[in-house]
Amino acid sequence: GAVVSQHPSWVICKSGTSVKIECRSLDFQATTMFWYRQFPKQSLMLMATSNEGSKATYEQGVEKDKFLINHASLTLSTLTVTSAHPEDSSFYICSARTGQAILATNEKLFFGSGTQLSVL
């Protein structure tokens, strides 16, 4: 099946620094990738949708200057948390959807393993 690789798995950083998280589709082309944030024992909150070669679409309330998303190729999207603060500490998960016309494959999401960010 389709594999999505997300790195790093966890990161600890000082307040004020920036952190980059990578999301790669290993065996398929991901025309669309999604970035989610998840607090402990809670659901996934969609942060933004990124399409290859275009600007990301952010959900309401998500600061696009703080959470920079780049989807420069069909296999890589990055999320950069700029000037991180303790309140940004969370579990960040990416997912990808193929752009292929195989309907059954196109509708479901393939998830990365997530990144636990802790900002001190």
Add this chain to the structure above:
Amino acid sequence: SQQGEEDPQALSIQEGENATMNCSYKTSINNLQWYRQNSGRGLVHLILIRSNEREKHSGRLRVTLDTSKKSSSLLITASRAADTASYFCATDDGNNRLAFGKGNQVVVIP
């Protein structure tokens, strides 16, 4: 916006028993999907049911969908310890985004 909303249950069952969890949503959907998440990991797709389907099976999983009540249920039969996880429903309204519910924590005791 979050559409799918599971009943906020934390199920604790014995191995071999069945586990049932429910999900309700508010708007029209194209399909509804169930995902599993092991602690601290990403989500894994389990099963998808389309809006014109009422029931679907996949191995030990059985999903039902009642569009008139805007609800779905996931049944795991003959549960195993490895089924211990959080289960999320997600609704697809056809706009290229999934809205996830709150999740159900299931613990299967060996």
